[in-house]
Amino acid sequence: MEEKEHLNLEQTSTLLCSQCSTSMNESDVFCNSCGFPEKGTSREQAKFHAKAVMKKSNKNDADKKVKSARNTLYVVGGFTGVVGVSSCFLAGDVAVLVTNLILSGIYVLLGFWSTKKPLAALLSGLLLYIQWL
Numbered sequence: 757m758e759e760k761e762h763l764n765l766e767q768t769s770t771l772l773c774s775q776c777s778t779s780m781n782e783s784d785v786f787c788n789s790c791g792f793p794e795k796g797t798s799r800e801q802a803k804f805h806a807k808a809v810m811k812k813s814n815k816n817d818a819d820k821k822v823k824s825a826r827n828t829l830y831v832v833g834g835f836t837g838v839v840g841v842s843s844c845f846l847a848g849d850v851a852v853l854v855t856n857l858i859l860s861g862i863y864v865l866l867g868f869w870s871t872k873k874p875l876a877a878l879l880s881g882l883l884l885y886i887q888w889l
């Protein structure tokens with residue numbers, strides 16, 4: 757008799773969320789950790805999965821935007837360098853060459869930095885670009 761009670765207790769305490777394996781209380785409809793409606797209707801569960809997929813695709817979109825912004829930084833950096841070199845050749849303007857090469861280097865560095873801190877790097881690049889136009 758005692759054995760049986762012990763078993764029952766264990767059963768209630770090992771209820772796990774099917775999505776993230778966090779232990780849940782018998783009375784919980786939603787998982788406390790990931791919000792999955794373990795005891796909800798199949799429609800509620802489908803909704804949860806749809807939301808998860810949407811979150812994922814949003815993240816991919818953001819990654820794509822960061823990537824194209826990073827490419828823009830490289831292009832602007834390259835362009836700035838080319839302008840500096842050509843104005844040095846055409847007009848003998850060494851000051852422009854130096855300024856543009858420095859700027860070009862900053863753009864490329866910001867491009868590399870944006871793989872680690874996309875928002876900060878891209879914002880700095882944008883501000884720099886606006887200021888020097």
Ligand SMILES: [Zn+2]
Binds near residue numbers: 775777778787788790
């Ligand atoms: Zn969960």
